[in-house]
Amino acid sequence: MFVAGAEESAWRTTVADQERLRVQTRRPLVDSALTEQQLGLKQAEERLYRDYIHRLAKASPDYPNYQYLCRLCSVHIENVQGAHKHIKEKRHKKNITEKQEENELRALPPPSAAQISALDRTVTQTALRFGLSDDDFAARQSAVRRMERTVQERLPGNDTLTRG
Numbered sequence: 001m002f003v004a005g006a007e008e009s010a011w012r013t014t015v016a017d018q019e020r021l022r023v024q025t026r027r028p029l030v031d032s033a034l035t036e037q038q039l040g041l042k043q044a045e046e047r048l049y050r051d052y053i054h055r056l057a058k059a060s061p062d063y064p065n066y067q068y069l070c071r072l073c074s075v076h077i078e079n080v081q082g083a084h085k086h087i088k089e090k091r092h093k094k095n096i097t098e099k100q101e102e103n104e105l106r107a108l109p110p111p112s113a114a115q116i117s118a119l120d121r122t123v124t125q126t127a128l129r130f131g132l133s134d135d136d137f138a139a140r141q142s143a144v145r146r147m148e149r150t151v152q153e154r155l156p157g158n159d160t161l162t163r164g
Contacts, residue, residue: 048083051083070083072096073095
């Protein structure tokens with residue numbers, strides 16, 4: 001019986017050790033699943049950030065259930081799925097295109113002195129060739145004054161400003 005008791009004790013120890021080992025090896029699986037989920041959320045939020053959608057640091061009093069804000073469209077968004085839906089909307093796509101164009105224009109280097117000089121010559125030549133002469137300008141000013149007098153005569157008290 002002594003041998004049986006020792007075997008039973010060894011068996012219990014082995015079963016207990018196996019259970020403890022099973023629990024210990026299972027816990028990292030849960031942690032790794034959670035870590036994978038957190039990693040997926042982090043990657044999704046990085047993608048959203050590139051589309052100008054930012055996680056709110058704290059809940060907005062006006063929108064307590066919303067977790068994200070599109071800084072491009074000023075739209076509060078409830079969750080990641082809503083953010084992906086917003087990204088596909090026509091308005092957001094239009095705003096993204098405009099923002100990209102703006103960023104490209106801001107990235108352009110300033111014009112060189114040679115480019116400015118060439119543009120100045122071109123504008124001056126065009127103005128001399130196709131622009132208004134002094135006589136044309138005086139004739140247009142005279143027409144504007146006549147129109148203003150006619151309007152004042154027909155509609156007294158009207159403050160219409162006529163441009164020529």
